[in-house]
């Protein structure tokens with residue numbers, strides 16, 4: 001496997017491994033219920049009149065490949081030896097569960113094609129529903145043909161374009177993005193000409209209703225709201241700056257804006273009425289939060305850091321095979337919970353959770369009035 005020169009990692013490779021380490025062991029979330037899940041109460045049906053085994057979790061996504069459950073792992077990594085191991089392992093997890101797997105940003109691969117193998121997972125998981133990943137700025141600068149080549153190189157089934165202006169404004173180092181102009185045009189071009197479904201995602205700061213509306217007008221059919229409540233990339237980048245002893249204006253702003261953005265539950269609720277499939281992500285780590293997201297109108301639930309932590313803990317304890325098994329078990333537990341909570345609504349198909357009554361209280365109710 002080609003992975004650049006392992007003895008002299010590039011600044012981008014160091015950043016990728018920093019991200020993995022900080023997400024595994026660092027303090028990169030916020031305390032309390034920032035996703036506002038406790039402001040959603042589901043309504044128990046004591047007379048469901050069905051068998052648990054009658055419940056169908058099959059979900060349509062962006063290709064003919066139906067998902068076995070409304071769950072996916074969203075984009076995380078690539079570009080280093082450790083990232084390659086994670087991609088390889090989590091791809092096998094997702095293939096086994098019949099759910100999509102997102103690669104991390106392929107920017108590093110566009111800058112150094114020798115790193116392509118760290119993203120190539122189809123040889124380990126040939127039936128996987130694989131999602132490529134690139135930042136909106138890189139897509140704008142590369143153009144549609146080069147983006148298509150990046151997708152082709154890893155044989156992906158869809159492309160996720162990430163929007164992360166807050167994180168980039170905090171990120172230390174010279175390759176942080178400061179110019180986010182011209183984004184909507186490239187999204188429109190990609191939707192029209194890429195010949196692959198395009199998912200537009202945030203990275204933990206959430207998509208507002210206005211942004212979802214603009215994306216829908218540009219022809220985007222899939223959005224991943226990735227709201228506040230889970231991994232805070234603003235906090236993470238501030239911490240990296242502090243670790244690098246750069247107590248800069250960026251680091252200070254990052255600490256100030258650690259919870260900048262739209263809580264995940266609010267983002268899901270506000271996106272649901274638009275003609276897009278909604279992926280709910282940002283701090284979803286259990287079946288109850290996942291089911292609440294589905295009741296609020298999500299089509300699919302996405303997870304990143306919670307799955308990575310299970311995988312890396314198990315990897316460190318007993319190696320790669322154990323990490324795959326442990327992560328399958330952890331996600332399977334969430335899937336079982338979604339199945340049970342669907343049954344506790346008295347409906348046979350998980351997609352019918354969307355139309356169920358719920359009680360919205362507290363701050364989430366304030367967001368609903370927007």
Ligand SMILES: Cc1cc2nc3c(=O)[nH]c(=O)nc-3n(C[C@H](O)[C@H](O)[C@H](O)COP(=O)(O)O)c2cc1C
Nearest residue numbers: 074075076104105162203226230231282283304305
């Ligand atoms: C280690 C790690 C690396 C990530 N890298 C990317 C990335 O390259 N591209 C992207 O779109 N999102 C990236 N994300 C963001 C996730 O896809 C997700 O939107 C965000 O972390 C919120 O989900 P979570 O709270 O479940 O972690 C990364 C997440 C993690 C944990």
